[in-house]
Amino acid sequence: MKNFNSQSTLLFSSLLASVLLFSxxxxxxxxxxxxxxxxxxxxxxxxxxxxxxxxxxxxxxxxxxxxxxxxxxxxxxxxxxxxxxxxxxxxxxxxxxxxxxxxxxxxxxxxxxxxxxxxxxxxxxxxxxxxxxxxxxxxxxxxxxxxxxxxxxxKLPVADEKLPVADLEAKRSGTPIGFANVNGKTTGGEGGQTVIVTTLTELTKAVESTSPLIIKVKGTITGSGSVYVKSNKSIIGTNGGTLNGVGLKIFSVSNVIVQNLTIKNVVAGSDDNDCINIKYSDHIWVDHCDLFADRNNGWEYYDGLIDITKKSSYITISWSKLHDTYKAMLLGVSENDKGGIKVTLYNNHFYNLNERVPSMVAGEAHVFNNYFSNVNGYCVGSRIDGIVRTDNNFFSNCSTPIDTYLGGDAVGYISGSNTNYYDKSGSNDIRTVEKSWTAPYQYKSALLNAKDVPAVVTAGAGPTL
Structure with missing residues (x-):
């Protein structure tokens, strides 16, 4: 018994010393x-x-x-x-x-x-x-x-879980799905000369050319305000192509592709600057882009990431990331846009935003396979007789996923709200009868299961090398 007590005392002392040393x-x-x-x-x-x-x-x-x-x-x-x-x-x-x-x-x-x-x-x-x-x-x-x-x-999908490459690539397309291929094709600068730009001066000269051009943005171009893009242009990021503080104004033109490009921190100023601002234009495709700002400078410091107004039509936004700002995307601005706005949004990731994700006014939008996460206000909003068709989107941590009542009597319409997946999100605020509107093009073969959207979209959205 004495030996046992001695061993116990020794063991206790060792343990006590270890605890004191660890602390x-x-x-x-x-x-x-x-x-x-x-x-x-x-x-x-x-x-x-x-x-x-x-x-x-x-x-x-x-x-x-x-x-x-x-x-x-x-x-x-x-x-x-x-x-x-x-x-x-x-x-x-x-x-x-x-x-x-x-x-x-x-x-x-x-x-x-x-x-x-x-x-x-x-x-x-x-x-x-x-x-x-x-x-x-x-x-x-x-x-x-x-x-x-x-x-x-x-059971929730892991956002950075990649599907097999063959399955993922099968969901991608070399040409846009949706409105950008209705009533004509969106081909950008196809057939034109390819130029590489590395400075703001070179970029401005290229986008303002009257000739078809494939413009490759290499490295980071820093500036302020916006450059004006003319018709028949493809603006493609390469080697991390980035516009820092410089937006694109696509006004009164046709047939423009913006692809693989990062555009960030475009200050609104007094000249209506956005990352991409589209007015009076048609057949535009924005694909695999990364657009963002921050929420540290107040509501009015930045405007939208993409604003599409003044009856701009036949536009597709695909496989892009829009994030970290207050206002993401405006589709139409007033009753004057009635009958004009026609936009398709698919396989995009919208996150860390407050509202307008997007806000549809007086036009038609088709929203499918998109991943919405961490949106403090409303995501898909429709007003002034706007119509939005939703298919198989995934909403996570969103206050109001879908809203047809954004104040006043100028309500909008929704179809397909029951096809979406809602995770840890608030209720929809849909106060109008669902419309039977469907998209005027084929897209069903590209539809994902709504629960698979986060994994597929986060694996593929944004610029690709």
Whole structure:
């Protein structure tokens, strides 16, 4: 018995020393936290409550790290210098758990790969693939304690899950689906000379040419305001082609393609600037583009990402990302647009927005296979006798997915609202009888199952190399 007591005392002393040594570890040398078997087994039947993380206030913390101050309520204890593993917060990306938890802030910045730290009331974390969590369109949530993800969450598609290449490519098309191929074809600068532009001067000269041209934008072109695009042009981004602060005005022209291009931070100013502004024009195709700004400068600082007005018609927007601004897309602006606006939107990702996603006024729009996520106001709005046909879209964390009552009596119409999938979103506000309007072109072979939309769209939308 004496030997047993001596061994017990020795074991207890060793354990105590280990605990004291561990409690003095600094944050920058921490290792991955693994909950005890007892802690997990005691609560494994508990269904976790996933709470959304507000990324609107997230800031870069250098490298792969993003910082959200006051992300977690004060009542939930976070790590601190004395208790570097106190937090029991868990972070999820599209329902899939991230980790390591309690990571050193240096590792989160330099290694990333989903590591995070709940420090005080702040959260420092990284995406699973080191993309920017503020821009990758994924849903980030947190839960407290041990337990399992609700069954409904487990079945949601993972946004960065790629379908087999053959299946994905089969959904893409070398020519646009929709209105851009009705009453004529949209071919852009096909048959014209190919020119490469790297400066604003070169870009301006090329887009204002009266000849058909295939214009390849190489690198980043920075400026302010907009350039005016003439008919029969293809403007294609290559090698990361980007317009920073420079928008495209497509006014009173026909047959324009904008493809593989990033356009960002176009300030509205006094001259009605948008990333892409289309007026009095027809047969326009915007494909595989990335358009965005920010929500840090007030409602009027930027206007829309794409505005299509003044009876512009036979337009398709496909496989593009529109995100991080207040107002995404205006289709028509007044009763004067009646009978004119005709737009198809498919396989686009709209995220981190407030409204006009899109707003249809007095025209016709077909919206299918689109992924809407994190929209604070309304997504698809229809007013002044506008008609929107929706097919197999996916709405996630959207306040009002579809709205036909945007104030006043000038209501619009919807068809196909029951074909969409609604996840963690508010109710539609549809106050008019559903219309029987259908698209005047073939598209059924390209329809996705609504639940597959997030995976397919996030894998394929935006510029391709």
């Amino acid at each position: 003095n570890c600094k944050k920058d040398v921490e290792t991955e936290f693994t909950p005890s078997v007892e802690a997990v087994s005691a609560t494994s039947s508990k269904k976790l409550v996933l709470n959304p993380l507000d990324l609107s206030s997230a800031k870069s913390d250098n490298g792969y790290a993003v910082l959200i101050k006051r992300a977690i309520p004060e009542s939930i204890k976070g790590d601190d210098a004395k208790n570097p593993k106190a937090s029991i917060v868990r972070i999820f990306e599209n329902g899939k758990e991230l980790g390591a938890a309690h990571a050193s802030h240096g590792d989160i910045r330099s290694i990333g790969k989903g590591q995070f730290s709940h420090w005080g009331t702040s959260l420092i974390f990284s995406a699973s693939d080191n993309t920017d969590p503020r821009k990758n369109g994924r849903s980030y949530t947190y839960a407290v304690g041990a337990g399992s993800i609700p069954v409904a969450e487990e």
